[in-house]
Amino acid sequence: MKDSYREGKIIINEEVAKGVFKLILEGNFTGAPGQFYMLRGWNGLDPFLPRPISIADIEDGRLTLLYEVRGKGTHIISKLSPGDSLSLLGPLGNGFGKINGDRMALVSGGIGIAPLLYLAKEMDAQVDLYSGFRNGPYFMEEFKPFVNEIKVSTEDGTFGHKGFVTELLIPENYDAVISCGPMPMMEALKDQCRDKTELMLSMESHMACGIGACLGCTIQTIRGMERVCKEGPVFNAREVIFHD
Missing domain, CATH: 2.40.30.10 (Translation factors)
Structure with missing residues (x-):
């Protein structure tokens, strides 16, 4: 760093x-x-x-x-x-690290697609991308050389599946699911993947310093409050507590 x-x-x-x-x-x-x-x-x-x-x-x-x-x-x-x-x-921050498995699903919501491209390029596995948007999709072309399949949902139905991207995912088909996007989407994924497959989450939070000094980006985990900028932004979903 x-x-x-x-x-x-x-x-x-x-x-x-x-x-x-x-x-x-x-x-x-x-x-x-x-x-x-x-x-x-x-x-x-x-x-x-x-x-x-x-x-x-x-x-x-x-x-x-x-x-x-x-x-x-x-x-x-x-x-x-x-x-x-x-x-x-x-x-x-701490990135995704090595995620073991032969078949992986990347699940994004909106701008949460950003960190998943570099990950898709670096993964030694068969990768499928699931991306959800409010309306028209973007950044899809960049993924095509690095993923097996792309599935898109839009909330208004203007492109792909009408509804939420989580409705397209079958978690048990994958060795791991990796996600970045809005908190409600990732909370839904945690419930969806529970007891079926591993889930890694790239968390978002308001940040001030980015180096762990100000404690402004903490989230609740099973170990207590942890900093998204320092201990994260990537956490195993089992560690994250969305509600008290």
């Missing part, structure tokens, strides 16, 4: 869906699937906090990130152009 911010030069910063951007940065970047970087694309203290963005891919030292415009920080980043620079801290 790098312990100080460094600069990354923007190669691509393009909108791939409404409010969703693919950002590619030039530099000697490193990191493992499931890790993330903290980004600052502005000078001064407004916004005060950097933004945590999952690694979507690293190839030849170039870092690919996928982010959704949700507030002032990501709005500022979305207005940057090729040739502009960003400040980055990372790679941070």
Whole structure:
């Protein structure tokens, strides 16, 4: 892990869906699937906090990130152009590590698809991708060389299965399921996979420092409160407590 911010030069910063951007940065970047970087694309203290963005891919030292415009920080980043620079801290957090098995399912909801591309590229297994969106899908083409099958759901029925992506998954068909997305989706997956197969979750939480110092991103686990940025963001679903 790098312990100080460094600069990354923007190669691509393009909108791939409404409010969703693919950002590619030039530099000697490193990191493992499931890790993330903290980004600052502005000078001064407004916004005060950097933004945590999952690694979507690293190839030849170039870092690919996928982010959704949700507030002032990501709005500022979305207005940057090729040739502009960003400040980055990372790679941070604990990634997916080695997941044993011959057949794997990756399950994403919305922008949760971001960290699963790098994982799909690195897995030595047959991988199926299940992706859920509110409406039109995005980032699908990038997965095609690395997965066996892609199944898509949209809540409004404009593409693929109408409904939730969890309705498409048969957990017992897989040695493990790996997921990133909204909390309700991952909580439903925990119930769905219980006693059927292993489930790994990449958790999301509001972060301030990204290095475990501020305790602002804690979640409840069977061991007590743990930091998403330090002990996570990847947890075994058996460890995560969604409700008291």
